[in-house]
Amino acid sequence: MNLKGGAVEMNVIEISNLTKYYGKSRGIIDVNFNVEEGEIFGFIGPNGAGKSTTIRILLSLIYPTSGSASIFGRDCVEFGPEIKKEIGYLPSEVFYYDTMRVIDLLNYSASFYNKDCSARIKELAGIMDLDLHARIDDLSYGNKKKVGIVQGLIHQPKLIILDEPTGGLDPLMQQKFFDLLQAENQRGAAILLSSHILSEVQRLCSRVAIIKEGRIIKIDTISSMREDNNKKFRIEMKSENAISNDFFKMEGVKDLKVDGRMISFLYLGNINLIMKKFASIDIANVWIEEMDLEEIFLHYYEKEDRSLEKEDQTAQKEEQKL
Amino acid sequence: MNMFFHELKAGRKSMIIWACSLSAIVILMMSIFPAFMTDVEAAKKLFLGLPDAVKKMFGFYADTFFTLLGFYAYIFLFVVLCGSIQAMNLGTGIVSKEVSGKTADFLLSKPVSRKRILTAKLLAALAIMIITDAVFFIVAVIMANIVKTEPFSMAKFIMISLTLLFVQLMFFTLGFLISVIAPKIRSVLPISLGVVFTFFLLNMVDSIIGEKAARYIIPFLYYDNSYIIRNGSYEVSFMIVEAVFIIVAIAASYRFYIRKDIKV
Numbered sequence: 158m159n160l161k162g163g164a165v166e167m168n169v170i171e172i173s174n175l176t177k178y179y180g181k182s183r184g185i186i187d188v189n190f191n192v193e194e195g196e197i198f199g200f201i202g203p204n205g206a207g208k209s210t211t212i213r214i215l216l217s218l219i220y221p222t223s224g225s226a227s228i229f230g231r232d233c234v235e236f237g238p239e240i241k242k243e244i245g246y247l248p249s250e251v252f253y254y255d256t257m258r259v260i261d262l263l264n265y266s267a268s269f270y271n272k273d274c275s276a277r278i279k280e281l282a283g284i285m286d287l288d289l290h291a292r293i294d295d296l297s298y299g300n301k302k303k304v305g306i307v308q309g310l311i312h313q314p315k316l317i318i319l320d321e322p323t324g325g326l327d328p329l330m331q332q333k334f335f336d337l338l339q340a341e342n343q344r345g346a347a348i349l350l351s352s353h354i355l356s357e358v359q360r361l362c363s364r365v366a367i368i369k370e371g372r373i374i375k376i377d378t379i380s381s382m383r384e385d386n387n388k389k390f391r392i393e394m395k396s397e398n399a400i401s402n403d404f405f406k407m408e409g410v411k412d413l414k415v416d417g418r419m420i421s422f423l424y425l426g427n428i429n430l431i432m433k434k435f436a437s438i439d440i441a442n443v444w445i446e447e448m449d450l451e452e453i454f455l456h457y458y459e460k461e462d463r464s465l466e467k468e469d470q471t472a473q474k475e476e477q478k479l
Numbered sequence: 480m481n482m483f484f485h486e487l488k489a490g491r492k493s494m495i496i497w498a499c500s501l502s503a504i505v506i507l508m509m510s511i512f513p514a515f516m517t518d519v520e521a522a523k524k525l526f527l528g529l530p531d532a533v534k535k536m537f538g539f540y541a542d543t544f545f546t547l548l549g550f551y552a553y554i555f556l557f558v559v560l561c562g563s564i565q566a567m568n569l570g571t572g573i574v575s576k577e578v579s580g581k582t583a584d585f586l587l588s589k590p591v592s593r594k595r596i597l598t599a600k601l602l603a604a605l606a607i608m609i610i611t612d613a614v615f616f617i618v619a620v621i622m623a624n625i626v627k628t629e630p631f632s633m634a635k636f637i638m639i640s641l642t643l644l645f646v647q648l649m650f651f652t653l654g655f656l657i658s659v660i661a662p663k664i665r666s667v668l669p670i671s672l673g674v675v676f677t678f679f680l681l682n683m684v685d686s687i688i689g690e691k692a693a694r695y696i697i698p699f700l701y702y703d704n705s706y707i708i709r710n711g712s713y714e715v716s717f718m719i720v721e722a723v724f725i726i727v728a729i730a731a732s733y734r735f736y737i738r739k740d741i742k743v
Contacts (some may be wrong), residue, residue, distance in 0.1 A: 220740060246584075246588040250581065253585060254580070255580070265481065
């Protein structure tokens with residue numbers, strides 16, 4: 158396989174039609190996505206959407222109801238132990254053997270990989286400012302999280318899976334942690350980052366999948382999600398009622414609001430058309446803003462809700478007809 | 480091997496406590512033995528005066544009770560009771576503690592198969608029981624030699640002592656099976672104490688009514704010490720039943736655990 162030439166993109170993670178039910182309750186339904194080699198892939202959704210379920214299947218902590226997942230081209234269920242040699246995993250809630258000291262836990266963790274990790278342990282503990290000789294149960298939540306980070310990275314994995322990793326870390330530590338992740342990524346590691354905090358996804362990831370109620374509703378690059386999105390316009394007119402309320406009503410404009418001298422709306426479309434409109438009116442001030450990912454994200458969620466409602470309504474109508 | 484030593488280290492403290500407890504029981508009870516032997520006739524009269532049910536319940540047999548082996552066999556019931564609690568704790572806890580302590584995610588995301596995890600845990604638990612029993616046995620032999628009034632059969636002494644491990648293995652296996660099949664065990668002690676004492680009470684009841692078939696379902700009745708003293712051998716049928724139970728239950732545990740969803 159030609160990896161260096163880039164002619165063949167190998168997928169580190171391939172998930173196809175993955176479904177998991179816990180008894181009758183929904184875990185995930187028909188999830189499909191791939192994580193490519195060397196990329197940082199974001200996995201966003203609110204609590205309970207199915208992020209952890211997906212990740213736990215990848216690590217064969219739980220088994221899928223149907224569909225399949227493979228890592229490095231090998232099935233997660235069948236080749237679990239082999240695959241996990243090259244995976245570093247940081248769970249959302251970190252719990253370790255309370256009576257152990259940090260260094261003992263890290264050495265125990267390292268003993269599962271046939272590598273000498275002692276130098277790496279020292280290096281990572283230095284970066285993360287972690288006291289190696291403290292007992293685990295004396296550590297604060299944030300410090301336990303640091304143990305989790307070091308534990309997940311000591312064997313220089315080719316794939317790093319992070320499930321809501323930054324909880325409990327102060328901003329300075331978050332920064333160091335992100336730097337560390339980016340360094341690992343430069344080294345060639347692919348990263349799957351699950352989160353409900355959009356700013357961290359925005360900061361690190363090149364592509365994201367949005368999951369909602371167990372289903373993937375969107376997979377796209379961060380940049381194209383931005384491009385495809387509405388711009389927020391706010392305009393301050395020089396005088397009230399200078400233009401009719403319908404002046405900006407045109408294709409691509411929505412949520413038009415007129416409040417005295419202030420006019421605001423969202424616009425998606427050719428930017429030149431809207432600029433021509435501006436040229437013909439007397440403006441005091443104008444703000445044009447990009448929607449940030451948070452708003453885009455909420456937007457997707459609302460849109461989904463609306464289309465689901467529509468589906469419900471049409472379904473109801475059909476029922477009435479029958 | 481790393482997991483095996485990790486488990487040994489984790490279980491070290493409780494192992495020391497159990498070994499000390501079992502030793503304490505044997506030291507205390509064996510030190511009463513000389514007092515009985517100073518006036519055998521008076522003691523015999525006292526015991527023979529007890530109601531039959533009480534005698535059977537606690538396993539008094541006048542013909543053997545006033546020998547060192549008979550006395551040892553009698554106090555051994557309490558040793559087995561304690562050892563069984565240890566074994567049941569171990570069996571119930573060794574896998575389920577990863578879930579209740581929420582460390583299962585750590586362990587199971589390592590590059591090891593669940594089969595290897597279970598094997599390491601089983602072997603560590605076995606080692607813990609064997610070490611505990613070995614410490615107890617050494618103390619028991621020393622005590623026996625201190626308090627003996629006449630020579631006794633070492634072979635039978637060893638045979639009786641070994642039944643501690645045999646009964647422990649049954650309770651361990653039972654606990655192991657329960658912990659693997661149960662979705663989540665929050666606390667080990669209520670389960671292990673409950674199960675062991677239930678069987679212990681059944682053992683006492685059955686000692687009185689003497690139902691033969693019930694012996695096969697009560698681990699405490701598998702190894703009849705008075706039979707060992709009289710015949711110098713175990714009852715083979717019970718050994719076979721135990722072996723079959725252990726093999727089937729452990730195999731079922733592996734099968735079940737390998738397919739189990741590990742929930743948080």
